[in-house]
Amino acid sequence: MSQLPELTSDERARYEWQLWVRGFGEQGQRRLKGTTVFVSRIGGVGGAVAMQLAAAGVGRLILAHAGDLRLDDLNRQSLMTTDWIGKPRIESAVRRLRELNPHVAVDTIAENVDQCNVERLAGPADVIVSAAPLFEERLQMNREAVRRGVPLVDCAMYEMEGRLTTVVPGRTPCLSCLAPEPPPNWKREFPVFGAVASTVGSLAAMEVIKLAAGLGEPPSGRLLNFDLRSMTFTTITIARRQDCAVCGLLSHETTF
Amino acid sequence: MRLRVQYTAQLRTVSGRAEDEVEVPEGSNLAELLRRVASELPLEAAPYLLTPGGELQPSLLVAVNNGAVMSREAHAVLVHTGDVIMLMPPIAGG
Numbered sequence: 001m002s003q004l005p006e007l008t009s010d011e012r013a014r015y016e017w018q019l020w021v022r023g024f025g026e027q028g029q030r031r032l033k034g035t036t037v038f039v040s041r042i043g044g045v046g047g048a049v050a051m052q053l054a055a056a057g058v059g060r061l062i063l064a065h066a067g068d069l070r071l072d073d074l075n076r077q078s079l080m081t082t083d084w085i086g087k088p089r090i091e092s093a094v095r096r097l098r099e100l101n102p103h104v105a106v107d108t109i110a111e112n113v114d115q116c117n118v119e120r121l122a123g124p125a126d127v128i129v130s131a132a133p134l135f136e137e138r139l140q141m142n143r144e145a146v147r148r149g150v151p152l153v154d155c156a157m158y159e160m161e162g163r164l165t166t167v168v169p170g171r172t173p174c175l176s177c178l179a180p181e182p183p184p185n186w187k188r189e190f191p192v193f194g195a196v197a198s199t200v201g202s203l204a205a206m207e208v209i210k211l212a213a214g215l216g217e218p219p220s221g222r223l224l225n226f227d228l229r230s231m232t233f234t235t236i237t238i239a240r241r242q243d244c245a246v247c248g249l250l251s252h253e254t255t256f
Numbered sequence: 257m258r259l260r261v262q263y264t265a266q267l268r269t270v271s272g273r274a275e276d277e278v279e280v281p282e283g284s285n286l287a288e289l290l291r292r293v294a295s296e297l298p299l300e301a302a303p304y305l306l307t308p309g310g311e312l313q314p315s316l317l318v319a320v321n322n323g324a325v326m327s328r329e330a331h332a333v334l335v336h337t338g339d340v341i342m343l344m345p346p347i348a349g350g
Contacts, residue, residue, distance in 0.1 A: 041349070045349040076350075130349075132348065134348065135348060155349065156346075157347065158265040159268075159269065161264055178317055181314065183315035185266075189350070190266075191269070223317075223324065225264060235322065236322055241326075
């Protein structure tokens with residue numbers, strides 16, 4: 001990001017309220033505009049991430065999600081609309097994001113992450129957002145983030161709880177340090193409110209904005225666990241594993 | 257000695273509660289505590305704590321007083337009176 005893009009007068013007006021944020025300002029906005037973010041997938045959590053990043057003026061979003069919209073997606077997938085049931089989710093997402101902010105470039109890929117496509121899908125990204133429902137996908141994105149030395153924001157939800165951490169390769173634990181293998185008893189469908197998805201998605205979007213703009217402190221080496229049933233937010237200290245098969249050999253400090 | 261064990265995510269669902277007070281002998285380690293918890297919770301909780309072979313579930317993340325411990329390291333961690341143990345099975349998105 002040596003050559004930061006300039007802001008237009010329309011963009012200055014659109015982002016005026018966040019340009020007032022201490023430590024962000026025009027330089028932060030330009031850095032955000034110069035940032036490409038990969039989000040997989042764009043359901044309840046990833047959709048909220050994409051919406052907040054688009055509203056904030058990220059330069060480019062690369063969104064990956066296969067499949068068609070179902071009625072039971074609509075309690076939480078805020079980029080989707082009822083009239084789109086039976087049609088590709090990714091098309092509804094790009095339509096809604098372009099309506100929200102036409103300044104943001106949105107690339108869409110109607111695929112889910114796997115071992116064969118992760119490099120192609122996430123390759124151009126400065127930040128990767130892991131919001132997928134399957135651990136295999138999350139671990140693939142984690143490997144790609146570590147391989148390329150780019151940060152990964154991992155966000156998850158269940159019922160009225162959410163979790164979030166930021167992986168900065170070489171400095172923080174990676175996902176494989178925490179869960180080297182996909183858990184055997186995770187169920188693809190689970191209880192959750194859309195408000196929980198939007199909460200953790202918005203937290204993740206804020207982390208991306210912070211990383212892009214060099215604002216605040218990422219939750220490096222920490223895992224946020226929140227429970228909206230009791231409105232309890234807990235931060236767990238997490239550590240790198242030297243024997244981690246993914247990041248264990250990284251000894252250097254990588255900065256974004 | 258008595259400790260507080262907090263359940264998150266699927267473990268909270270299957271246990272039907274947010275936490276328990278659990279009594280274990282002085283000098284117990286975290287693995288022994290986890291096995292005690294597994295024996296006292298409903299059967300549906302067992303897969304989140306133990307493998308079919310009876311080993312501690314490798315994917316279970318445990319926080320002892322807000323510091324993470326992987327279950328495979330639990331044998332080496334002694335627990336103490338008043339510790340707060342949070343059990344965190346992995347969750348994802350959707």
